[in-house]
Amino acid sequence: MIRNEQLQAIITPKQATPLFSCTIDQLIISMNSEAVAVTSSRDWILLFLILGDNAMILMDLYALKRPTELGATRVEGIIRFPDDSGFLFNYLWGKTLRSGDEHVFGIRRLSDKSKCPISALEDYLLLMKILKLNIARGILFRPVRLGMIQNSPINRGQMNSNPKYWLQKVGLFNGETFFSIRTAGAIELFLEGSDLQQVMGQAYLKTERIARHYMKVWQVLGMLSSGEVENISTKNDLELNAAQAFVRVFV
The missing domain is CATH 1.10.443.20 (Centromere DNA-binding protein complex CBF3 subunit, domain 2)
Structure with missing residues (x-):
């Protein structure tokens, strides 16, 4: 299961710490x-x-x-x-x-x-x-x-x-800052099943490059142990598939 602590760790320099x-x-x-x-x-x-x-x-x-x-x-x-x-x-x-x-x-x-x-x-x-x-x-x-x-x-x-x-x-x-809410919101929208264009429209992100900066979703995958992956629920299995699809788009 993707835990809140793992999502909170999706940060890189110059990117707001997500506030989920x-x-x-x-x-x-x-x-x-x-x-x-x-x-x-x-x-x-x-x-x-x-x-x-x-x-x-x-x-x-x-x-x-x-x-x-x-x-x-x-x-x-x-x-x-x-x-x-x-x-x-x-x-x-x-x-x-x-x-x-x-x-x-x-x-x-x-x-x-x-x-x-x-x-x-x-x-x-x-x-x-x-x-x-x-x-x-x-x-x-x-x-x-x-x-x-x-x-x-x-x-x-x-x-x-x-x-x-x-x-x-x-x-x-x-x-975290107020900007952290926007960062986390874009990530959560994608993990809930919204496609990239829907996320960009909701968060008013004008380019895919900006969206890529906000949504470091693929980094969640590296934070899951094999045991955690095996115990993923149906909902989180869908979230993981969405994250993997995101990786294929941007990597």
Whole structure:
């Protein structure tokens, strides 16, 4: 069976340490417990930060955005589906405004509210409304400076400190950043059966060379002992076959 520790080891120099969904599940449990405690103490600014972190991490788990793009998400770029089944997001994609392309994508509501990015965003927006913040226009994920909530993008350093704080809290920090969610998401999509073009579309990776850099899937194969390979379940047997197919494409 491909274990989380083996997946976590898929790193090379200059590549973000992957932050897989099984680890994010542990972070969300820690965040939810913290949110309950903070609500009792009525520390609304701290609750704002926790709910914002929760929503950002869960949203990026499904959207696979760059940290700077996620931090610059604007409220007016979000549209609720008519049947209330999710949100539609409209981004100007690109590292610079001049190279920007429109990027529209949707995120569906999940039945498990604790892991649902839509539910997390709704909780966060409700608190923003309670705090009398403008939720009609402006930046969605807002930083706090000197105890005041700012209507400005969260910078890259702050974005990366968010998962670091929660990973350290549960004793799992291994150098991960917000970029790690995108790296792991691309790998997980492929192992779950998505083809290369589907992964590139979801993670908005424009070339196969970039996708190859993100998805070092074949390295998982070298981390499996013969005994582990023999004990692979049906699901993981399919994952191993997918990884082997990936090797044939890129090696």
